[in-house]
Amino acid sequence: MIHIKEWMKRVKKEFYRKNIAERIVMVIAALMIVTTICFVSSVFIILQKQLVATTSTSAKKDLEMVLEKMDMFFQGVENDAVSVLVGESCQTLLENSGQFLQGDIVKQHEKYVLIQQVINSYIGQKSSYSAITFYDLKGNYYANEDLVEEAEYLQTQMDRVEEFIESDKKSELIELHKSPWKQSKAKSYADCISYVRKVYSMGSGRLIGVVEIEIPNRELSRLYETVMSDGIKMYFERDNHIILAGDEALLYQSLEDRRWYKAAGAKNPDEDGFIMAQDKGAWYFMKEYKGQNWTAVSEVSKSIYLTSVTVYAVTMVLLGIAVFLGSLVLVKFLVKSITRPLSQITQTIVEIGKGDYHKRVVVKDGGELGTLASEFNRMVDKTEILLLEIVEKEEDKRESELSLIQMQMTPHFFYNILESICGLIVMDEKKLAIHTIQLLSGFYRGVLNKGKEIITVKQELDIASNYLEIMKVCYPGKFTYEITCQPELENHFICKLTLQPILENAIHHGFQEMSGGGLLSIRVFAGERGMVIEVEDNGMGMDDKTRKSILSGESRGFRMESFGLRNTDERIKLYFGSRYGLKILPLAQGTKIRIFLPTREDYTS
Template sequence: MKGFTRYLSGFSIENKIFVSNILIIIVSISTLAFFANNISQKAIIEKAVNNSSRELVLIDNNLKTLRFTIEDYSKILASDFRLQNVLYNDLLSDADAGYKPVEGLNNLSMNKTLSETMSNIVEPNTKIKAVSILTAKNQWVDVGFADNDYAARIFGPMNETAKHSYLPVWTGLIRFKFLYEGEDNVFAVSKTVIHKDTGKTIGRVVLYVKESVIASIYESTNSYKGGEFYILDRNGKIISSQNKANLYRDFAETTSIPIPLGDHTNFIQGRGNHKVLVSTNRFEPLQWSIVSVIPIDEITVELKEINRLIMSIGVLCLLLAFIVSFRLSRSITRPIFQLSKTIRRIRKGELNVRSTYQSTNEIGYLSDGFNSLMDQIEALMAEIVEKQKTKSEVEFKLLQSQVKPHFLYNTVETIISLIKLNMKSEAISAAKYMADFYKISLSKGNDVISIREELRLTESYLEIQQLRYVEYMEYTMHVEEEILNGSIPKLTLQPIVENAIYHGLKMNKEKGVLQITGRLCYGHIQIEVYDNGAGMDEARTKAILMEPAGPKDNSSFGARSVHNRIVMLYGYKYGLEIESVAGYYTKVIIRLPLPNPQEE
C-alpha cells in the first residue's frame, strides 16, 4: 500500500483526480451491482417464500379435506344400521348359554352383509384401502381386505379409553399387511361404534389410508426442481415423503435441518452451494408439521440473467465515466493551484489569510468553504480556551467537594453521640466507614476511579447516613459484576445519593428506600439511583442540569457538576438523565462508556 501511495505521489494533480474519479466510479458501480444483486436475490427468495407458503396452505387445506372425508366415512360406517345390527347381536350372544358368538359374524350371509357395507367406502370408490372391524368381544372380523391377525397384533383388544372415545382417532404411520398386496405404509383411523338405540359401545371400525394417498397431495405441487416436501409427526419423525426410504426416520438427522418450531416458519439453512429454503406449516388437527425444502440454487436461477444485465450496463457506465472524468479533472486543476498557494501560507503560520478565488463553480464553493472552515477554527480555538477555563473552575469546585468539612463534622458528631450512648461497636463502624470514605475520595489525586471503588465510597457514605437517619431511609445495591472495572469520575454517586436523602427521603414522613442498580445496557454502562421520596415537578427536573441563572445559583451544583465532568471526560453521549414524579419518586440515570478491555 505504501509503495502504491509513493507511486501516486509522482502523478500530476490532474492525473490524480482522474484516477481517483475512476476508482470511485468503479467502486460505486461495483457497490451498486452488489446491492442490486442482493436486493434481487432477496426479492426472488421472498417470492419463493410466498410461493412456498401458498403451497403449504394448499397442502394444509387438501389434508384437511382428506381428513374430514376419511373421518366422515368412519362415522358413516359406524352408524350403518346393518353393521350395528350384526355387532349388537354379537354383543347379546352368550357363549356360556350355548349360543355361538361366531354365528352372527362368520356365517355366509352376515359376511356378505359386512362386505357390502364396507365395499362402498373402500377403493376404488374412495381413497380408503381397507377396513377392519373389532367387536365388543375383541374379535376382529375378516371380510377379505385387511389381515385381521396383523390388526390384532398392532391394535390389540379394545381398552376402556377406546370405548369412551367417540371421535375418530388417527394413528401415526404404521406398517400394515393386506391380504392380497402384502405390507404397506398406512395411517389408521379408528371410530367407536355406538348403538343408536341403547348407546352401548358395540365395536370399533378401523379405516386404512395409504401413505401414498397423503403424498399424492403434494407430489405435483412443488414449483421448483429439486424441492421436497415432508410431513412430520409431533416427535419430528418423517411420516410422509416423496423418498419412501426416509419414512420413520428422524427429520433432523436425515436432512441436517433443525426441527422447525411454530405455526408458520421460513428460514435458510446450510452454507455455500448447499443452502436450502425451509418453510413449515403446522397441521394442528393431527399435530403434524408440513415442511418444504427447496435448494436456493434452484430459486435463484433467474438471478444469473439479472447479473449479466447488470454487468453490461456497468461496462457502458464505466466507458462514459472515463470520458467525463478526464474532462472534469482538467477543469478542476487550474483553480486548485491558486487555492494551494493560500494553504501553503497558512501552513507557515499565517492563520488570518483567506482565499481570494471567487467563482460560482465547485472550486468557488471549495474556496468559500475553506474560508468558512478557517473562521470556524478560530471560533473553536476561542471556545476551547473558554472550556479549559470552565474545566478549571469545575475541577476547583470538585477539589472543594472532596474535603466535605460539613460531612466530616457531622460524622464526628455522630461518633461522639454513639460513644455517649455506649454504642461503641456502632461508633467504631462509623469511624471505619468515614476512614474508607476519605481514603477512596482522596485516591492519590486521581479524578477517575473504578466503579468498584466508587461503590465502596458510596456504601461507606450510606452506612454513616443510615446511622444518623435510620428513621428516614434504608438502601440496597445491585450492580452487575461485568461493569465493576469500568471507569467513573470520582464522587459521582455521592452527590446524587446525598440529594436523594436530603431532598427526597427526608421530606417524607414515612421511611423511604434508596436503590442503586448498575448494568450493561445497549453498548454502555447504566447506573440508576432511585428513591421513593418527595420527587419533583417537570420544570424542576429540567432545570437541574441547566446552567445556573446567576453566580449565586448553586441549588443543583452537585448533579450539574457530575453531569459536566462526565460530558468533558467521555463526550455528549454520556452524562445524567433525571426522571421524577412529584410526590412519588426520583430516578437519576448515569450513562458511562464500557470498560476498556486493556484496562481490565
C-alpha cells in the first residue's frame, strides 16, 4: 500500500506540472483509450469463443468424412487382395514356385508372364498401388522385374512377412515403412503401408504363400487432401508415432513429448468419440479409427482461423483511433482558444532559456496578457544587452591572459641563449656561434610566424628541433634526441611553443647532474580521445609530490619548471577546452609527459 500511495503522489505531481491544455487532453484521452480497450476486448473474446465452436464442428465433420473414406478404401484393398489370391495367375505362381525358381528359360518366362498379368490387372487400373509382391513358404519373393530393390529394406520386409506367416492371422496391415521397391527413375524409396494376406490353394486348401499390396503414403493422403488447406494438417498416429500424413516431413515423428498430446491422453472422449486439445499455436481434434486401431488427428492452426477476429479487432481499433484523434482535434481547438496566449509566452521563455535571445513574445490579445507579453519582451531586451557586454569583457580577459602567459614563457630563454652565444664568441668559437645564431634565427622565425598562436604539428616539431639543436650547442655531449610523428597528424593544430617549456625543463633539471647519456624522445600518435604528444627523458625525474603539485597549482614557491608546465597546460585548455592538456606520468627513471590535443585540420579561435 505504501508503494501505491507513493506512486499515486508522483503521478499526481507530474499531472499538475502539465499545463491546462495538456491536462484536459490527457484526461479525455485516458477515458477514450480505456473505453475502446474494454469494448474491443469483450468483442474479441466473444468472437473467439464462437470461432472455436465453429472450428470444432467443422473439424469433427471433416474427421468423420475422412474415416469413412478410409473404411471404403481398405475394404477395396481387401477385396482386391482376395481377387488376386483366388486368381489363376497367383495360384499357379505360388503352387509351382519351386519349378519357376529352378526351371529353364521357358519356366522363367512363364513366371514373368504370370506376375505381369497380376500387375497389369490391378496396378495398371489403380494408381493407388505401387507394387504387388508374392512370397512363397520357402522365403522367396516374386515382384515386377522392372522395379529396383533395396536390399536392407527388402530383408526387413521379408522378416515381417515371415513373422506374419507364422501367426494365426489371415490378413494384416503392415504400418509405415520404407518401400523396398522403386521405379528406376525415382529418386528415393517411398514411405508406404502394406496389406498382406495369406494365400491358400484352391484345390487342396493348404497355405501356399502370401500376397502383399503396397500403398504409398502419398496415395493415402489423397483421401483427406480435400480437408487440408493452409493452417490445417491431417495425420494418423499409433503408439505415439505418426504413421500417415499429408505432410511427409511429419512421418515417423514421436508425439510423446508434446504437451497437447499428453493433455489429450488425460481426457475422455465426448459422446461422439472426439477429444479436443490445444497449445499456443493450434487446436487438435482426435478420434480413434477403430478399423485399424489408429487415431486420426486434425491440427488446426489458430493463426489462420483467428485472422477474421484479428481483422475485426484491428478495424475496431482503427475506428477507435480515428474517433479518438477527431475528438482530440476538437478538444485541442477549444483549449487552444483559451490557453494560446499563455502557451506562446511559455514557449518563448523556454526558447530564450535555451539561448535564443532573439525570440520575442507575439500576443495579439489585449488586457493583462498583452501587458505581460510587452513587459517580458522589454526584460529580454535588457538581458540581451547585458549578456553582450559580459561576452565582450570575457573575450578581452581571455586575450589578456593569453598574452600574459606568452610573455611569461619566452623572455628567459632568449636571454640564456644570448649569453651562450657571447660565451662562444669570447672562446673564439665563431663558426659555432654563427651556427647557433642561425638556429636561433630559425627558431624565432617559427615562433613569430606572422603572429599566429595556433600552428601545425609539423611547424611545432620544427621549432622543437631548432631548440634542441641550440641546446646541444650549449650543452655539448649532454644529451641526444629523437622525434617521430605519424604522417597523417602533421597538419593538425597545436598551440605555438607547447613543447619548448617541457624540453627546457628536461634539459635544465632532468639532465642537470648527468655528465652525458641523456635521451629525449618526442612521439606524436593518435590516441583514444584525439592526438597525443609524448615527451620522455631518462633524467632525474620528479617525486610524486612535485608531479602532483605542478599542474594542480598547489606549489606556492616559484620554480621555472612548474611555471612553464602549468602555463602550457593552461594555454591548451584556453584554446581547445578543459578536456585537453598535460599529464605527467611517473617513471622508474626520468619523466614522461603526455599532451592531449584534438585531431582536426582546421582551427577557428
